[in-house]
Amino acid sequence: MAVNKSNMKGRVTVYSVLGCPHSTQAKDTLRNLGLPVCIVDINKHRDLQTQVKGLTGHSSVPQIFFNNVYVGNNEDLxxxxxxxxxxxxxxxxxxxxxxxxxxxxxxxxxxxxxELGKASDISEAMRKLILKLYSHHLSKDGKTVDYKAMCQSPYYERYCELAVQLQRVELLSLSHEEKLAFFINIYNALVIHGNLRLGFPKTFWQRYRFFNYVSYLIGGEVFTLQDIENGVLRGNRKGVAQLLKPFSKNDPRLQVALSDVEPLIHFALNCGAKGCPPIKTYTPQNIVNQLHVAAEAFLENDDGCIIDDVRREVKLSQIFKWYKADFGGTDEKLLNWVFDHMEPSQKKWSLKALLTAGNVKVSYLPYDWSINSTD
Known part of the structure; x- marks a missing residue:
């Protein structure tokens, strides 16, 4: 049902925010219909937020109007x-x-x-393109990917083209927040890119080669998945099955590494396995809060944490075992970290009761290494 925009006198107005997958889907639907769409980022134009809420009764996005007729949100569309x-x-x-x-x-x-932006904006352009791919080929809960459909998407083709431009990114100019969002988004996209190009690793040694081989040229330097996770985001710490730190003292990539490990990244990075946290895109604005929300959601799920009151046992994802040093290094510090990062819930109060009484056992749940494919 294509429509010639030149024949249209009115417009469709979409109030959205950057990074919202529902807004992206709504905009794509409207454009596929050939409709003239006026996009209004209400974060950029905050003076309109109150007016839009007054018109719609909602502060969520997107909010969609055909001329002066209010349609609703993306689901309504x-x-x-x-x-x-x-x-x-x-x-x-x-x-x-x-x-x-x-x-x-x-x-x-x-x-x-x-907007694809200039060299300094490539990281944001990549994030926007990744978001388009995710909105079309990611499950609603972010846990599975439709790899077969994604590799045939024009967005994926454009992503591959833009990935070449990563070599122009000025990494040293990135702020701490920009660096977190950039490398988390790039890591998750690179895993998917590697799976599409090379296939999903199924054994320990295949995974080891995959994470030490699959890479992008970023800012003139090669960064493998291991380099991104353990070198940059973990403040240059040894990874699982690694004998040495990713970056030596004379490695220019060391300048890009965070000054210290950020434990919250473990709830944002997805290695392509079903046992991983859901895939999302992250923005520099309020990145720490976004990561806290991701950690809360992961811990509330039984794949991340189970409290056994009878056995006085806390069962955690293998992620906490592999990176125990990032969460304090001891069972006591680990459990306190988990408690501090849980959302208010019955599970949190159960953990509090166990911690108050003391003598809590920590064990680790089996990890599902099967591919996070919709097939």
């Missing part, structure tokens, strides 16, 4: 039947934007997701 959609498209095609249409910025601001 996707659930429109054929006749409803035809009526709305006819409205936009034949009626100019009325005076009571929802407000838009005075300046014609381009959609941030359409």
């Amino acid at each position: 996707q659930n429109l039947d054929h006749d409803q959609l035809e009526h709305l498209m006819l409205l936009v095609r034949e009626e100019p934007v009325p005076p009571d249409a929802p407000p838009v910025p005075h300046e014609n601001s381009p959609d941030p997701e359409d």
Whole structure:
């Protein structure tokens, strides 16, 4: 049901925020219909937030209008039947934007997701493109990937082209927050890219080679998956089955490494296995809060943490065993870290009771190394 934009007098207004997968899906749907879409980032134009909430009764995004007709959010858009959609498209095609249409910025601001940016903006451009891929080929819970469909996507082809431009990124100019978001996003995308190109590693030695071989040229230096995780994000610490630190004292990549390990990264990095945390994209803004939310969600799930009150035992993901040093190095410090990063819930109160009484056993859950594919 393609429509010629040149024949249209009105517009579709979409209030969104950068990085929202539901907003991305809504925008793609509207553009595939050939509709003229005006994107308004309400984080960028905060003066409009109150007005939009007053019009819709909602502060969530996206919020969608056909001329002055309020449709709702992305789910509402996707659930429109054929006749409803035809009526709305006819409205936009034949009626100019009325005076009571929802407000838009005075300046014609381009959609941030359409801007590819300059060399210094490549990391953000990559994130936006990754987001498009995820919105089409990632399950709603972020745990599985449709690899077969992804490799045929035009977004994947564009991603491969843009990945070559990573060599132009000025890594030393990145702030701490920018570095966290950039390398987490790149790590997760590189794992998927490696799986599509080389196949999923199934044995220990295949995984070892995969994570020490699959790499991008970033800022003029080669970074493997091991380099990104253990060299940059863990502050240059030895990884699992590694005898040496990733970066030597004279390695120029050492300048990029975080000054210390950030334990929260372990709930954002996804190695392509079902036992990993869900895949998401992260932004520099409020990155630590985003990682805290990811940690809370992981610990609330039984794949991450189980409290056995009867046996006075806490069963944790193998992630806590492999990187125990990042969480304090002892069972006591590990359990305190887990407690501090749980969301308020019955599980947290159960753990508190065990910790108060003392003599708590720590064990580790089996890890599911099978591929996180939808197949």
